[in-house]
Amino acid sequence: MDIQVASVIAAALAIGLASIGPGIGQGNASGQAVAGIARQPEAEGKIRGTLLLTLAFMESLTIYGLVVALVLLFANPFV
């Protein structure tokens, strides 16, 4: 396979696969947060703050995949 074709496919796979895990994780976290707010509405502010921070952490895993994809597309060391 041509190295450029391989890089494009690899970039697509990198971002696609990297979004599966964080997607599941973010879903879980948000669901738990909603449950927590429903049970204890007075804690909403605190729960929301923590949720946003943890979502950002999970999101960064996808971003690592994105960085790999961007490196493959724009700064590929093998092309």
Next chain:
Amino acid sequence: MEILGALTFVNTYTLAELEVGEHFLWKIGNFTVHGQVFLNSWIVIGLLVIASLAATRNIQKIPGGIQNFMEFVLEFIRDLVRNQIGEKEYRDWVPFIGTLFLFIFVSNWSGALVPWKLIELPSGELAAPTNDINTTLALALLTSLAYFYAGLKKKGLSYFKHYIEPTPVLLPIAILEDFTKPLSLSFRLFGNILADELVVAVLVLLVPLFIPLPVMALGLFTSAIQALVFATLAGAYIHEALVDHHD
């Protein structure tokens, strides 16, 4: 750069260009530096200095205007650091973490809010300084230095004991952690900011009007969160180095 060429064929308007890896290079001695990052960092630093000076030039007992705003910012940062490091030792670290937070925050927002495209550069374009991996790596390495300094200052050489506690089996992982911390810090910030700007640029290429606005707002939100995350993590790492396991 053939992929880049394929992407820019859509771009008949010069509203925005997808420029990844194009830099305005300066030569200083034997070093090649990215000029657009330097220029923008200076602009951000200048903004922060001017804001601080304006807030402290004429201090009133009842704060108003910019003094009020800066006091709010300071209190926000102080609470953030206190939540991470704890009541006893947080005071020493407010300046460091506050500087990190403000610099990252203002750079991220400057990249999103200011139409840098209006200022022509010979090559590359002005954007947030944090969308260059070198900037974020420098910030992350500073954080590493800070937590080593914090640990060594408080515990002396016995700081290194935490590598073999509770068991020496985890020594490789403990050493590896010192490398993964700056790596993940820098990649997280860099990737998020670059991703924001790329998503906006792609949308502007496709539909130049109105449609990119919600994404821009989302970008503002995530870049603020990223500044917060960076500062929070820096605080958490410093706390980890300061904490005494024998209490």
